[in-house]
Amino acid sequence: MSTPLLERREFLKFSLAASGGLLVGLYIPNGAKDAFAQEASTTSFMPNAFVRIGSDERITVIVNHSEMGQGVYTSLPMLLAEELDADWKNVGFEPAPVDPKYNHPIFGMQMTGGSSSVYSGFEQFRNAGAAARAMLIAAAAQKWNADPATVRTDSGAVLDGANRKLTYGQLAELAAKMKPPEKVALKDPKTFKIIGKAKSRLDTPEKVNGKAIFGLDVRQPGMLTAVVARPPIFGAKVRNFDDSRARGMSGVRKIVAVPSGVAVIADSFWQAKVARDALKVDWDEGAMSSFNTAQMMQQFREQAKSPGKSVRKDGDPEAALASAAKKIEAVYEVPYLPHAMMEPLNCAVDLRADSCEIWTGTQFQTVDRMNAAKVAGLPPEKVQIQTTYLGGGFGRRANPQSDFVVEAVHVAKAAGAPVKVVWTREDDMEGGWYRPAFLHAIVGGVDASGKAVSWRSRLVGQSIMAGTMFAEAMGMTKKGYDPASVEGVDDLPYEIPNLGVESHQAEVQVPVQWWRSVGHSHTGFATECFIDELATLAGKDPYQFRRDLLQKHPRHLGVLDLAAQKAGWGKPLPKGRARGIAVHASFESYSAQVAEVSVAEGNVRVHRLVCAIDCGRYVNPGIIAAQTEGGAIYAASAALFQELTFDGGRLQQTNFHTFPVMRMNECPEIETHIVENNEKSGGIGEPGVPCTAPAIANAVFAATRKRIRKLPIRMTEAV
Amino acid sequence: MISFTVNDRRVDVDVDPSTPLLWVLRDSLGLTGTKYGCGMAQCGACTVHLDGEALRSCVAPVSRVAGKKVTTIEGLSPDLSHPLQRAWIAEDVPQCGYCQSGQLMSAAVLLREKPQPTDEDIDEAMTGNICRCGTYPRIRKAIHRAAGMMTKGGAK
Numbered sequence: 001m002s003t004p005l006l007e008r009r010e011f012l013k014f015s016l017a018a019s020g021g022l023l024v025g026l027y028i029p030n031g032a033k034d035a036f037a038q039e040a041s042t043t044s045f046m047p048n049a050f051v052r053i054g055s056d057e058r059i060t061v062i063v064n065h066s067e068m069g070q071g072v073y074t075s076l077p078m079l080l081a082e083e084l085d086a087d088w089k090n091v092g093f094e095p096a097p098v099d100p101k102y103n104h105p106i107f108g109m110q111m112t113g114g115s116s117s118v119y120s121g122f123e124q125f126r127n128a129g130a131a132a133r134a135m136l137i138a139a140a141a142q143k144w145n146a147d148p149a150t151v152r153t154d155s156g157a158v159l160d161g162a163n164r165k166l167t168y169g170q171l172a173e174l175a176a177k178m179k180p181p182e183k184v185a186l187k188d189p190k191t192f193k194i195i196g197k198a199k200s201r202l203d204t205p206e207k208v209n210g211k212a213i214f215g216l217d218v219r220q221p222g223m224l225t226a227v228v229a230r231p232p233i234f235g236a237k238v239r240n241f242d243d244s245r246a247r248g249m250s251g252v253r254k255i256v257a258v259p260s261g262v263a264v265i266a267d268s269f270w271q272a273k274v275a276r277d278a279l280k281v282d283w284d285e286g287a288m289s290s291f292n293t294a295q296m297m298q299q300f301r302e303q304a305k306s307p308g309k310s311v312r313k314d315g316d317p318e319a320a321l322a323s324a325a326k327k328i329e330a331v332y333e334v335p336y337l338p339h340a341m342m343e344p345l346n347c348a349v350d351l352r353a354d355s356c357e358i359w360t361g362t363q364f365q366t367v368d369r370m371n372a373a374k375v376a377g378l379p380p381e382k383v384q385i386q387t388t389y390l391g392g393g394f395g396r397r398a399n400p401q402s403d404f405v406v407e408a409v410h411v412a413k414a415a416g417a418p419v420k421v422v423w424t425r426e427d428d429m430e431g432g433w434y435r436p437a438f439l440h441a442i443v444g445g446v447d448a449s450g451k452a453v454s455w456r457s458r459l460v461g462q463s464i465m466a467g468t469m470f471a472e473a474m475g476m477t478k479k480g481y482d483p484a485s486v487e488g489v490d491d492l493p494y495e496i497p498n499l500g501v502e503s504h505q506a507e508v509q510v511p512v513q514w515w516r517s518v519g520h521s522h523t524g525f526a527t528e529c530f531i532d533e534l535a536t537l538a539g540k541d542p543y544q545f546r547r548d549l550l551q552k553h554p555r556h557l558g559v560l561d562l563a564a565q566k567a568g569w570g571k572p573l574p575k576g577r578a579r580g581i582a583v584h585a586s587f588e589s590y591s592a593q594v595a596e597v598s599v600a601e602g603n604v605r606v607h608r609l610v611c612a613i614d615c616g617r618y619v620n621p622g623i624i625a626a627q628t629e630g631g632a633i634y635a636a637s638a639a640l641f642q643e644l645t646f647d648g649g650r651l652q653q654t655n656f657h658t659f660p661v662m663r664m665n666e667c668p669e670i671e672t673h674i675v676e677n678n679e680k681s682g683g684i685g686e687p688g689v690p691c692t693a694p695a696i697a698n699a700v701f702a703a704t705r706k707r708i709r710k711l712p713i714r715m716t717e718a719v
Numbered sequence: 720m721i722s723f724t725v726n727d728r729r730v731d732v733d734v735d736p737s738t739p740l741l742w743v744l745r746d747s748l749g750l751t752g753t754k755y756g757c758g759m760a761q762c763g764a765c766t767v768h769l770d771g772e773a774l775r776s777c778v779a780p781v782s783r784v785a786g787k788k789v790t791t792i793e794g795l796s797p798d799l800s801h802p803l804q805r806a807w808i809a810e811d812v813p814q815c816g817y818c819q820s821g822q823l824m825s826a827a828v829l830l831r832e833k834p835q836p837t838d839e840d841i842d843e844a845m846t847g848n849i850c851r852c853g854t855y856p857r858i859r860k861a862i863h864r865a866a867g868m869m870t871k872g873g874a875k
Contacts, residue, residue, distance in 0.1 A: 069814030069852045200811055207816030208807045209799055210752015210792035214817060217751035225746070250735060268746040269755075270738045342756050342764060342817040342851045391754070391817030392851050425757045622811050626857070630814055633853025656761035656849060665842035667855040 045172035047135050047180060049101045050128035051080055052094075057156065057169035059084065059091045061125075064102035064110060065117040066095070066363050067203060068393035069630070070685045071623035072117045074201045076125050078619050079118075082194040083129030083187060086168070087156030093202055098365040098385040109366035113398050113514065115587035115683025118619055122681050123186075130184035132175075139175040140166050189617065189678065198622040203389075215361040215388045216422065218348045223418040224253055226411045227272040227427075229279050230261040233649035234432060234509055235286040238262060242282075246275040255279070256414040260407045265415050269422050288509050289649040296508060297333055297439065300460040304331070304441035308458050308502035309480045311490050315498035317443075320454035324445025327454075328537050332442070332526040333710045335643035337435040339515055340659065343391020344428035347408035348420035351376055356383045356412075359420075360405060361390035363398035367469075371402035375409040394634070395514040399433060400468040426654045434644060435515030436462040440489075440526035444496075450538030452549060456500040457489050457526070462512045463505050481505065484514070488523030488586060488690065493556055494531060494549040510646075516634055517689035520586040524690025525639075525697070525711065528582035532698045533707065542698060543569050543581050555614050556583055558675050559592035562612035566673050567594035576600070577607065580698025582691040587683030589615040590675075593632065595695035596668075599703050602715040606636060606668040606696055611688065613672060616679035624684055625672040631688025632670060637662040639693035641712050723784045725750065726794030736782035740774070741765045743781045744791060752792040752820050756849070763848030766821035767791045773828045775847075792820035795827065803827055806865035814852035822848045826862050835866050 045053045052060045061077035073093045081091045096102040102110045106120050133153055140158035141148040143166065151160045157167045168175075189195070206212040231237070241262050243255040251271030255264050262281055266272035321327055347360040349372075356376045362368050365385050373380040390397055399405075408421040423431065438461035445454045463482035465471045474483055481503040483490070489501050515521060535545035543564050550556045560583045564570075567579060576598045583592040596608040611628045618624050641660040645652045653659040697708035706718035722731045725748060732747050739758075744750040744767070753776060756764030760775040767776045768790040769783075795801045799808070803826050806812075813819045822845070829836055829844035836844070841859055850858070 067815075069816070071814070200808065201813070203816065204808050204811060204813055205799055207813040207819050208792075208804045208823060209795070210750070210820050212816055213751070214754075216755065217745075219749065219751070268742060270735075270742040270746070340851060342762070342815065342849065343754070344756075389817075390815060392815045394851075425759075626811070626814060626854075629856060630853035633855065634851065655759055656757050657759065661762075661849045661851065662853075662855075663847075663849060664845040664855045664858070667853075670856050 045176040047132040047175070048128050050125060051084065051132050053132065053168050053172045053175070055169045055172045057090045057167060059086050059168070061091060061093050062096045063093050064096040064104070065121070066112040066361065066387050066390055066393065068112065068361070068363065068390035068397070070117070070627060071201055071620065072112070073203045074199060075118050075619040075623055076121050077202065078194050078199055079122060079125035080129035082192055083126045084133045085153040085155065088194060088199060090156055091202070095387040098369050103366065111366060111398060112363040112393070113395065115589070115685040115687065119588060119681040119683060126186050127184060130186055131181055134181040134184055135175045135178040136168055136171050138178040139171045143174065195619050196617075197620070199620055201623070212389050214343050214391045215346045215348065215359060216343055216391070218359040218388060218420060220348065220350060220418045223348065223420055224265050224267060224415055225269045225272050226263045226265045226415065226419050226421045227269070227276040227424070228258065228261045228263045228407065228411070228421060229276050229281050230427060230431065231283060232430075233283070233285050233291070234288045234511065236283045236288070237286065239282040239284045242280040246278040249275045249278065254414060258407065258410040258414065260410070263411045263414065263421070265411065265419060273424065285649065291646050291649040293336070293437065293645045297437065300439040300506060301331065303460045303504045303506070304439055304458045308460070308504040311481055311486050311501040311503050313500045317454050317456040317498040317500035320498035321443055321445045321456070324453050325448040326537050327443065327445035328533055329443045330530055330533055330707070330709055332440040332529060334438050334522045334525060335645065335711065336437045336510065337515055337638055337642055338429050338644060338659070339392070339394040339396035340429065340661065341390070341392030341394060341396060344425050345396070345404040345423040345431065346420060347404050348418065349408045349412035350418040351409060351412040354378070354382060356409065357386070358383065358405060358408070359386045359388055361388045361393070361397055362405065363390070363393050363395070364402065367400065368402040368405045371406050372409045375406050375413070394516040395518070396433060399513065400470065403433065425656070429654055429659060430651050432511035433513040434510065435521060436464065436512040438522040440522070442526065442530045444530060444534050446534060446538040450540055452494065452496045452534050452538070454498045455492070455496045456502070458502045458504065459486060459489070460504040460506055461485055461522070462508050462510070464512050464514055464518070466505065484519045486523065487519035488584060489527050492527055493553045493585065494546070495552060496549065516631065517586060517686040520584065520686070520690040521635070524582070524584040524586070525693045528584060528691065528694030529697050529707070529709070532580070532694070532701065546581070546583060555590045555679070556585060559583060559590045559612040559614050562673050562675060563592035563594045563610050566612065566671065567596070567610035569594065576703070578699050578702035580695045580700065580702055582694040582698065584690040586687045586690055588680070589613065589682035589684065589687040591628070591687045591691050593691040593695040595692070595699045597696060597699040597703055599700060599715060604640060604696070604700055604713055604715070606640070609636070609668050609670045609692065609695070611670065611672045612675065613684070613687065614675035614677065614679070615682040615684050615687065616677065617681045618674065618684070619681070621674055624674055627684040628672040628688040629670045631686060632692045633662055633667060635689040635692035636668070636696065639696050639711055639713055643712055721781055721785050723786060724788045726790055732781065734781060737780045739777050740767070740779045740781050740784055740789070741776040744776060750791050750793055754817055754820055756818065761849070762818070763825060764818050764821040766824040766848065768824060768828065771828070771831070773825055792824060795823060801827070802865040802868040803830065803861070805868065806861040809864060810857045810861040812854050812857040812861050814854055818848060818850045822850065822858055826858070826865070829862065830866060830869065834869055836862060
């Protein structure tokens with residue numbers, strides 16, 4: 001397998017609105033034969049790659065997406081169980097091995113991202129369940145010598161007109177001999193018994209008794225632990241190192257140079273870490289040794305003064321601005337941000353002469369397999385990845401270069417034994433691959449009646465896709481800009497006749513990556529703050545002003561109205577409190593939020609967040625609410641507290657004492673309201689993020705008449 | 720050799736006495752339910768009980784627990800029967816789940832000290848435990864639910 005997945009047409013659909021309709025027919029009969037040959041027995045029935053039914057009635061759904069908190073180990077089994085007509089209490093899950101048959105139906109590779117697991121699997125898992133059900137029916141009909149059309153299923157059993165009953169477990173052995181159906185009919189959504197219901201998550205029990213295995217928890221016989229001394233500055237190289245103190249330390253097995261730094265391999269983590277800290281590494285600091293983020297943002301401001309690559313141009317924004325009755329100009333800035341998952345990065349590898357087994361919490365199985373194979377000198381099919389639970393992902397564990405996996409394979413080569421590379425919190429935070437810092441310079445104007453007539457956004461920031469294997473698939477060369485940089489502003493829904501979007505791609509040697517909601521994490525902030533500024537300029541209520549400009553966008557309007565209504569928009573609040581609103585579409589879903597804040601002595605307190613979400617037809621409302629709230633809290637943390645800054649090339653925030661995270665006592669009351677409709681299913685992992693920062697910032701303005709144009713929010717920088 | 724009790728079992732470990740308890744639990748004893756998050760008592764993922772009190776095991780040298788009684792998430796109950804575990808399941812609290820061992824161990828100390836905690840009590844007791852998935856609202860609900868179960872004598 002070279003890199004065919006990237007040339008596949010499917011991948012191009014990444015930039016299109018992915019729809020469930022694309023996926024019909026991707027069900028692969030008998031697909032599991034190779035992957036599960038070792039488990040095949042007369043006591044279980046595997047009609048396809050996604051489900052196994054045991055004679056003990058257990059139904060195991062094989063899930064091809066990684067569980068990082070977003071609930072796929074529950075929602076995807078629900079889709080399959082619905083069409084299988086399974087008894088939900090018998091349904092379990094298992095992570096899929098890495099295998100092309102588990103490729104993402106849209107991206108053409110095995111991965112988890114883009115909030116796409118449920119909508120890309122909506123038909124795939126239902127088809128797999130329906131195919132299994134058809135084979136169980138065929139088996140029962142054969143046993144009863146009846147016409148399959150005369151039997152029905154109910155909660156894990158096949159029944160006939162005379163109420164004879166055979167359970168799926170009783171039928172498993174015979175069903176395995178039935179021919180998989182070529183085509184199956186899916187249920188009418190009106191008859192759903194599982195989809196759309198608040199089923200408890202299947203992974204909760206093992207997450208409350210310490211049994212759930214995350215990457216960090218992997219233990220294998222003879223497995224050593226390694227900690228790596230990595231460059232203190234991006235691009236720095238090891239000139240030489242002195243390990244004279246570290247070498248003799250207890251438990252230390254080997255100290256070796258690897259491409260990413262110097263690895264200390266020991267019997268246990270603490271021994272490796274203490275020895276790593278005793279190393280003296282002489283670094284050739286390189287070109288980034290004078291890097292400073294304040295200077296970088298100053299350069300971004302300068303760059304924004306000249307036109308960038310045109311992304312969108314409706315009408316003539318400049319001319320309309322010149323003739324506008326009132327105009328306003330604002331520059332918004334957001335910082336670099338780490339993903340800061342609770343579980344720092346780690347990767348365990350057992351490298352043998354003709355095999356490589358990897359245990360890690362990854363979002364990027366196919367890419368990791370290819371990159372690991374290159375380092376191991378093995379064909380990709382000799383590399384197997386056991387996907388553990390992910391202690392948070394947020395995009396970091398989908399690294400185009402597989403940085404944490406590749407490094408671990410290098411270390412395994414040197415170790416000569418199974419080894420787990422563990423990153424400390426500091427290693428993880430200093431390790432790069434951040435949400436890129438961005439600057440949005442926006443100008444806009446309204447006419448004498450207060451109608452918005454002109455808007456021009458100029459963005460400056462690093463491209464995430466540039467230099468990766470995805471750049472071409474995303475059409476970057478042809479477009480001349482990175483679509484992921486401008487998503488959320490290139491499709492601004494407001495009806496403004498003269499609207500321009502321009503992009504400047506900044507070249508900075510800081511590794512950047514997708515961070516929960518990617519481009520939307522900054523475009524949502526800048527556009528929803530600026531529309532609020534235009535409303536003020538027009539002398540209109542910010543909610544009504546948005547409404548007037550969204551008349552052709554019913555789903556935007558739907559969430560906007562729902563959030564406003566549930567938040568009591570316009571109704572009196574206790575003294576000192578004020579509301580702000582924001583609406584934004586991302587990942588095929590629509591979100592609006594209203595924040596209620598107070599500001600005292602320069603401190604912003606968020607008291608309440610009302611979230612409205614329209615993700616089309618949903619699978620599990622409990623998970624929808626959890627993801628919406630979780631996204632809002634993740635975003636509120638960033639809006640209120642978080643930034644990464646560099647001086648002299650060195651990161652100034654290294655752990656949770658200098659990189660604060662929202663805590664229980666700071667967490668607002670949050671409520672989520674779900675729009676009920678039958679639209680195509682959309683994403684839920686990320687759409688909760690983009691509205692939170694602008695809703696808070698707009699509420700701060702309502703409370704103080706001061707605009708927030710820079711994150712994190714600091715009242716001393718408000719204008 | 721340092722001896723102490725973990726989940727009612729006596730253990731003897733031969734490690735450098737300055738090794739943090741967290742890594743002794745995880746690497747020497749195979750009790751991986753207790754998590755590493757920061758290594759500097761900032762996030763609470765490593766919370767265990769030392770003679771019944773909450774302890775950040777990532778900064779506590781194992782020498783400190785010699786002769787004492789340590790309880791980890793694996794010892795909270797043998798069968799998911801602790802009211803907090805039942806409440807966590809009922810409220811579907813965990814998302815990624817990585818911080819939840821620490822959250823539960825902190826909450827267990829809170830409920831022992833204050834069987835009917837107010838929201839302020841919860842803020843005070845739980846603020847040392849970070850969750851990046853944002854499960855705080857459900858943790859709060861689950862603690863109240865567990866407190867309710869205990870009042871009704873349902874703590875079996």
